[in-house]
Amino acid sequence: MNIRTAETRDYDDIRRLYLSAFPESENEIVAKLATDLLFEHSNPPIIALAAEIDGSIVGHIAFSPVRIDTFEQCQAYILAPLAVKPDFQKQGIGSALITYGMEQLSDRGVHIVFVYGDPNYYGRFGFKTYLAQNYKTPYPLQYPFGWQAITICECNLKNSPASIHCVSSLCDPLLW
Numbered sequence: 001m002n003i004r005t006a007e008t009r010d011y012d013d014i015r016r017l018y019l020s021a022f023p024e025s026e027n028e029i030v031a032k033l034a035t036d037l038l039f040e041h042s043n044p045p046i047i048a049l050a051a052e053i054d055g056s057i058v059g060h061i062a063f064s065p066v067r068i069d070t071f072e073q074c075q076a077y078i079l080a081p082l083a084v085k086p087d088f089q090k091q092g093i094g095s096a097l098i099t100y101g102m103e104q105l106s107d108r109g110v111h112i113v114f115v116y117g118d119p120n121y122y123g124r125f126g127f128k129t130y131l132a133q134n135y136k137t138p139y140p141l142q143y144p145f146g147w148q149a150i151t152i153c154e155c156n157l158k159n160s161p162a163s164i165h166c167v168s169s170l171c172d173p174l175l176w
């Protein structure tokens, strides 16, 4: 398996990947997020990675920057979305994409990474719900227990509630 930066030319493959990996009730909205992020520019930049086997994309992950209100010195990102093609799941590809992405964020001095997903999966990588509890999401959460964070560089975290702001692609209440 090879992990590389995902490009705009990967649009069709990444869209197909999400349509196949997620249930029909949510696959369109998550596929849209994944592909919108390919075209969005931000500073600091969005990190989008594709896992390839024999030249085909079998996994994808994106990390986009998050601004924390009144706490600009803390560099934050959010992991969203992540998918592995059904036939290639349970072979360590999702884990490899998370680990590879987190290493890149750590090298860039990022302090905290958020994720909104299944704690049973993301807990394996050290994400914790209590680390995210002071950070208010842009929209109310359908599954509040899925809001988690991990610290990857030393930073004095907020001990009072703060709002977070995401890139445009994530500013859709249906994603939360």
Ligand SMILES: CC(C)(COP(=O)(O)OP(=O)(O)OC[C@H]1O[C@@H](n2cnc3c(N)ncnc32)[C@H](O)[C@@H]1OP(=O)(O)O)[C@@H](O)C(=O)NCCC(=O)NCCS
Residues within 6 Å of the ligand: 021, 022, 082, 083, 084, 085, 088, 089, 090, 091, 092, 093, 094, 095, 096, 116, 117, 118, 120, 121
């Ligand atoms: C979740 C997903 C990305 C994991 O990718 P993967 O390549 O299969 O993951 P890995 O091989 O690194 O790890 C697989 C392990 O995670 C476990 N796992 C997968 N999804 C899980 C979940 N929701 N909760 C708990 N464990 C989960 C598997 O059972 C497996 O466990 P094992 O190692 O004990 O057998 C993949 O299953 C997927 O694309 N699912 C559909 C889309 C999705 O749910 N994306 C994440 C959004 S929160």
